[in-house]
Amino acid sequence: MGDKSYLNRKNIIDILLTLQRKNPISRAEIARLSNLTPATVSRVVTELLKRKILRERGPGVSIGGRRPVLIEFNPEAFYLAGIDLGITKVTGVIIDLHGNILSKAKLDIDVSEGKDRIIEWMLTVTKKALSSTSRLIRSKLTGIGVSLSGIIDTNKGLSVFSPSIPNWHNVPIVQLFQNEFHLPVFIENDARAMALAEARYGAGRNYDNFFCINIGHGIGSGIIINKELYRGKTSTAGEFGHMTLVPSGPLCHCGNRGCVEVMAGGHAITASAIRVASSGGNTLIKELVEGDIKKINAEVVALAAKKGDDIALRLLNEVGRYLGIAIANIINLLNPELIVIGGGVSNAGEFFFEEIKNVIKKRAFTTMVNNPEIVTSALGDDASSIGAAALVLSEIISTKGLLNV
Template sequence: MVSRNNVRLVLNVLQQYRKASRIEISKYSGLSPATVTNVIQELENLGLVREAGKTELPMGRKPILIELNPDIQYLVGLDVGIGKIIGVVINLHSDIIKSIREEFDVNSDDFDLVHEMEKVYLKLIEGLPQEIINKIPGVGVSVPGLVHLEKGVLVFAPNLPNCNNVPLADKLSQLIGKPVYIENEARAMALAEARYGAARGYKNVFCIRLGYGIGGGIIINGELYRGSSYTAGEVGHMTILPSGPLCHCGNRGCLEVFAGGGAIASTALRVLSSGSNSLIREIAEDDSSSITARVVSEAAKRGDEIALKIVKDFANYIGIGIASVVNILNPEVIIVGGGVANTGELLFREIKNNVKKRAFTTMMRFPEILPSMLGEQASSIGVAAYVFEEIIRNHPEYFKVSKK
C-alpha cells in the first residue's frame, strides 16, 4: 500500500506536465525512483494513469511516458460570483468538455443561491452523453467568502445577501444526487493556476484574485495552504487605513474598499459626477449604472486620462497588499487574476513598481508577477481539481469502480 501523500505528489507532477517519464516524475516530485514505480503501479491498477508513448530523445534508451487517463472520470466546478456562476466540465487533463456562464440577480426577493447552483449544474450536464454524467464523482463549488471545508458550509459571504452559515454542500448534494465540495474562490483559483496554469512548476505561490472583492490563495510546497480554520489568504481584508471607509466585512479601511472592483466603479462615478469628460462615460453609454471596473479598465487601455489615474491609484493599493504578502511568504511567483486584472500591461507595470518599492525581499530575489493563464474559468477549474484531490484522498475506489 503506497502512501496517499506520495500518490498526491505523483499526481501533481502529471497534472502539471501532462506527460512525464518515471525519471522526470522522480525528479519533480522528490520521490525515489523505486517509490515512483510503486505509485505508478498502483495508479495503473486503478486505471488512473496509462502509458503515453516514449520520450523523443535523439539516441539511447527512450523512457516510457506516463499520463493521467483523461476520460476515466470527469470533474465539475461551479464558481459562484456576485451575480454570476461559471460552470465547467473538465477531463483529468483539464481539457474543457463544456463551460457555461449564467447570471442571476442577487437583489431579487426570491434569490436562493442553492437553487441558482442547481439550475446551472442541470444546464451544464444537459446534452452531455450519459456515459460522461455517470463518470462525475462529485461537484465542486467555489464561493466568494469564508467556508468550513469539512462541513461544507458557506460561513460568511459579505458580498452575497442572506448567504451566511448556509450548508451549501449538503443542500446542493440533496438536489443533484452527487457529493458536493466547497472551497473559497481565490484558493480555487490558486489551485488551478498551480496545477494547470501560470504557476505550474513553482512550489511557493501567492495568487491574488481581483474581482468585485479581493481574495488570495497560498500554495506552499505545491499544496494549498488553508490556515488553521480555512481563512488563510484573505488579503482583501488587510487594513490599509484604520479610519478608512467601511468594508462589507464590518471593519474599516480594508484593501478591498480601496482596490476592489466595487471601489473602482464608485471612484469613477464620483470623479465623473463633477462633469469631467471621459471615455468611461462613452463606453458605459452615458448610463451611470453601467460603470463597472471592467468599463474603467477598458477606458484605461484606450488611454483615457481619468481612467488611467484611477487604475494607477488602484494598482498602488494592490502593490501595498502584495508587498505585505511578499514580506511574509517570500513566494517565487505572484499570479494576478480576476476580472479586474484584464487591464493588462499597464496594471502589471504599476503593480510591479509598487511591490519593488515596498517589499523587503527586493534585495534578495524578487518574485515574478504574472497574469493568470486560466482567466475567467480559473476558479471553476480549480474547484473541479479540488474534487479530484478529495476523492483521491478519501475515495480512491471510485476510480476502480469505473475501470472497464
C-alpha cells in the same frame, strides 16, 4: 495500521498526489518526490495502469542513458464537475483529468433575489453542464466541487457567510448538492479555487510556491505551498483583501477601515469614478456611459484608460499603487516564485501592471534577491469553476482514495 492493505492504500494515495503535482512524470521522479522506493512505485504504477487510472506516454527527456517512459493521468479515467457562484453569474464546467473543459454552462443571475433562487440557479447550471455531456462521461463523474466568495467551513460543507450576497448565512451547500446528485461534493472559497486551478492547469503549473490574487468586485487570494492550497487553521487563509492598507480609510463591509479591497477592488474603482464623473470632471468615462452615471463600473474605467483618458488613468494608477504596496508585503512575507493576478480588474491593461511592478520594485525589501514574475491568470473567467472541479480530485485522492483503493 501496519497491515498490508493500509500500506498499499497509502502508497497509492502518495503516488496519485505526486501525479497531481507533476503530470506527466517518470517512475524515477515519482520515487524521488514521494520518498517511496523505486520497487514500490513500480508495483503501484503497474496496478494503476491496469485499472486505467494512469497511462504511459512516449519517452521523456533523457538525463543520460535511456529516455524514461512518462506516466500521466488517463484523462478519461474520471470526470470532475466544478460550479462557481459569482455575484452576477453562475458557471459550471465538466473537465477531464488533464483540465480540459468538456462541457460548460452559464447563467446570468441577480443575487438580490434571495437564497432559494440562488441555490435553484446553481443546481440548474450543474444539470445543464451535465446534460450536454455523454452518458459515459456522466457515469464516470467522480464528484462536484462548488466555489463561492466569503467564509467557508470545508469540514461541515457550509458557506458560512458571503458579504456580497444578502441574507446568506450557514448555507448547507454540500448537503443540498448531495441530495440532488448523490455524489461526493466539496466546497471552497472562489479565490482559493482559482489558485488551485492555476496550480494544476494554469499559470502556476510549473511552480511549487506562488500567490494568486482574484480582483473582481472584491479581492481574494490563494496561497499555494508545495503545489497545495494553504488553508490555515480554520480555512480562512488568504484574506489578502482585508489586510489594512490605510488605517483611517473608508469603511469596509467587514467592519474594518481601509482594507485592500475597499482601496483597490472593483467597487472602489466604480465608486471613485462615479464621484469624479458626478462632480463635473471632464472624462471619457461619462461619454462611454452616455451620461448615465449608474452604468459606470470598473470595466468602463479600464476602457476609458485604454483610450488615454487622464482621469481613468489616474484612478487605475492609484489602484495599482495600493495593490503594489499590498503585494510587496506578501513578497516580503512569503518569498513566492510567482504572483498570478486574475479577475475582472486584471484586464485593465499593461500600464496597470507596470504601475504594480514599479511599486513592488520600490517597496519590497527582498526584490534584490527575489523579484517574482507577475502574470495574469491563464484560465480567465473559468478559473474558479475549474478550480472547484480540481478540488474534487485532490479531496477524493486524499480522503477516500479512488476506486475504493
